Amino acid sequence: MAAYGNTSTKRLATCHCDLQLIFNTVIKKIDNSIFCGYRSMKVQNQAFENGLSQVKYPDSKHNKLPSMAVDAGPYFVDIKNTDWDDHKAFALFAGYVKRVADELLDQKSITHRIRWGGDWNSDGRTVDEKFLDLPHFELVAI
Numbered sequence: 716m717a718a719y720g721n722t723s724t725k726r727l728a729t730c731h732c733d734l735q736l737i738f739n740t741v742i743k744k745i746d747n748s749i750f751c752g753y754r755s756m757k758v759q760n761q762a763f764e765n766g767l768s769q770v771k772y773p774d775s776k777h778n779k780l781p782s783m784a785v786d787a788g789p790y791f792v793d794i795k796n797t798d799w800d801d802h803k804a805f806a807l808f809a810g811y812v813k814r815v816a817d818e819l820l821d822q823k824s825i826t827h828r829i830r831w832g833g834d835w836n837s838d839g840r841t842v843d844e845k846f847l848d849l850p851h852f853e854l855v856a857i
């Protein structure tokens with residue numbers, strides 16, 4: 716069974732308890748890394764300048780504390796890393812994350828839906844999106 720390392724654990728600890736439960740469930744089946752939870756003003760505005768985020772501080776769900784968003788992606792043991800070019804691997808991972816979140820919501824273990832940054836309108840398609848943020852997951856009020 717995979718487990719988060721120290722860095723991922725610390726980042727996930729900055730996130731809302733629903734995100735913590737979702738990803739602590741996902742890690743039991745799919746190895747993955749947490750890239751970002753909460754983002755400070757400096758880090759958020761850097762992400763904006765670099766084109767990695769569409770918004771400046773404090774308008775991102777990463778700027779709430781606890782963070783209402785998390786960036787995560789699959790970790791591959793053979794390359795000891797994430798394969799950022801493998802967009803389909805991110806989509807496969809996101810499908811699993813959404814399934815876990817749906818089950819936890821059905822069990823009333825969490826109180827939010829989850830939205831993936833590859834399918835902002837949650838219609839199951841990615842080609843209709845202008846901005847793809849494949850590692851991004853955020854909580855949405857029901």
Ligand SMILES: [Zn+2]
Nearest residue numbers: 784785786851
């Ligand atoms: Zn994000």
